[in-house]
Amino acid sequence: MKLHDFFRSGTSHRLRIALNLKGIGYEQIAVDLRQEAHLRPEFKAINPQQLVPALDIGDAILTQTPAIIEWLEEQFPDPALLPPGxxxxxxxxxxxxxxxxxxxxxxxxxxxxxxxxxxxxxxxxxxxxxxxxxxxxxxxxxxxxxxxxxxxxxxxxxxxxxxxxxxxxxxxxxxxxxxxxxxxxxxxxxxxxxxxxxxxxxxxxxxxxxxx
Incomplete structure (x- = not known):
């Protein structure tokens, strides 16, 4: 997996935590918001919303941390990030x-x-x-x-x-x-x-x- 993120982004931070809790390895690709890298055409091609993070899972690129983390929970259920009830x-x-x-x-x-x-x-x-x-x-x-x-x-x-x-x-x-x-x-x-x-x-x- 390739994680397009920015170190100080709260949404990127929460996704890194979720990936780490599940023990999933990933390659980080920095998108420097200070340099407006998220507004460049090459990143817009990755995420049309021009926001971080974006997670490249090989056959798809996932955006929006709630959706990404829910996908992780379904794809990698153990350890669970949601209780059973x-x-x-x-x-x-x-x-x-x-x-x-x-x-x-x-x-x-x-x-x-x-x-x-x-x-x-x-x-x-x-x-x-x-x-x-x-x-x-x-x-x-x-x-x-x-x-x-x-x-x-x-x-x-x-x-x-x-x-x-x-x-x-x-x-x-x-x-x-x-x-x-x-x-x-x-x-x-x-x-x-x-x-x-x-x-x-x-x-x-x-x-x-x-x-x-």
Missing amino acids: RLDRAHVRALAAVVGCDIHPVNNRRILEALRHRFAADDAAINAWCGTWIAAGFDAYEALREAHGAGGRFSFGDAPTLADAYLVPQIESARRFKVDLGRWPMLARIETHCLELDAFEKAAPAAQPDAA
Whole structure:
């Protein structure tokens, strides 16, 4: 498999975690968003949406991390990133969606670039914007995890799931936008347990070859 990604991209980060948790090897092909590489014709030919990541599986190119990770779960079911019970799977998917649907989309690069160039937002305004939606999402995540997380060390129980693959990159992003994470001790504990695993440590932005 060939993974077209960018070290600091939250969506790329979550896919790296999922691939690592499943023990799937992949070749990384850096798409440098800082150099607008995603806007070049050669990458548009790979992903018409011009977003990372894109996963080349040989006979197809997969885009959009929710779809890619669901495909991985079906194609490589062990170890599972979703619990066995239908209701439990719904709870885990809901936690992932708090990040993937409600926090990340309004804080991703193209939104922030529009705020900078069309509305003259400076760094302080960008951080305040991102912090607003991160805080609302993390408040909800902690409440949902408390209600439905089945205890344990991770977002759901004692094994990492889809939810953790979404959560950890969003915590990384929150630090970049100078969000005070002291407000969410439960999430901090979950992150600590995740980062004890090689799958998460090796997926971290700083560990990627294009991070230099």
